[in-house]
Amino acid sequence: AQTVTQSQPEMSVQEAETVTLSCTYDTSENNYYLFWYKQPPSRQMILVIRQEAYKQQNATENRFSVNFQKAAKSFSLKISDSQLGDTAMYFCAFMTFGGTSYGKLTFGQGTILTVHP
Amino acid sequence: DxxxxxxxxxxxxxxxxxxxxxCSPISGHKSVSWYQQVLGQGPQFIFQYYEKEERGRGNFPDRFSARQFPNYSSELNVNALLLGDSALYLCASSSVPGLARPDTQYFxxxxxxxVL
Structure with missing residues (x-):
């Protein structure tokens, strides 16, 4: 079974600063995707970034980048130049290609990020 | 869109x-998944449907059922509601989850x- 662990229940950062959210996962699969989703208080789950496990290059989307360490099964999200609108719950999620879990997203418990002015 | x-x-x-x-998916998306999110927790997978067929099922009781229609919209049914069924129910759609690999889900x- 796949598991996703986010060890930081809450984080805070000052506007314009950089913050890193941590995520570790456990799987025996070799082919999978990793995602970061954000869920603002409005509750809509929004895709932030996606990483394919077969790609060594870390994914980047504007101010958001990841540090993917496959051997360590670690997948952290770095938010640069934090903005007030980044305040949300952030979920790390895992999706495998194989077996009965094909296409199923497994989520971590989430990290509440608060950006202070 | x-x-x-x-x-x-x-x-x-x-x-x-x-x-x-x-739930109505994004236009062109043929796969729909359902998740249950209890307050303060991450979503839990309930079902995935593709082309009207169930592709996956999470660890939920038979009181939970779903179906997908020819226009790819979907319904989730829950019978005999319990207090513990109180939650946010999320629907996600994705494009054809190709034979080789699935695709990103949008919620x-x-x-x-x-439930009172």
Missing amino acids: AGVTQSPTHLIKTRGQQVTLR GPGTRLT
């Missing part, structure tokens, strides 16, 4: 009742179900 839509937004039911939640705004 419109994103994933869900209805209703909020729903209040009493124990033992039945509820139906609805709707959710339906907040309260």
Whole structure:
């Protein structure tokens, strides 16, 4: 079974600063995707970034980048130049290609990020 | 293009009742997945449907059922509601989950179900 662990229940950062959210996962699969989703208080789950496990290059989307360490099964999200609108719950999620879990997203418990002015 | 839509937004039911939640995927997406999110936790997978067939099922009791229609919209049904079924129910759609690999899921705004 796949598991996703986010060890930081809450984080805070000052506007314009950089913050890193941590995520570790456990799987025996070799082919999978990793995602970061954000869920603002409005509750809509929004895709932030996606990483394919077969790609060594870390994914980047504007101010958001990841540090993917496959051997360590670690997948952290770095938010640069934090903005007030980044305040949300952030979920790390895992999706495998194989077996009965094909296409199923497994989520971590989430990290509440608060950006202070 | 419109994103994933869900209805209703909020729903209040009493124990033992039945509820139906609805989801319309992004245009062109043929796969729909359902998740249950209890307050303060990450979503838990309930079902995935593709081309009207169930592709996956999470660890939920048989009181939970779903179906997908020819237009790729989907309904989630929950019978004999329990207090513990109170949660945010999220629908996500993805494009054809190719034989080789699945695709990114995009979420709707959710339906907040309260069971009294």
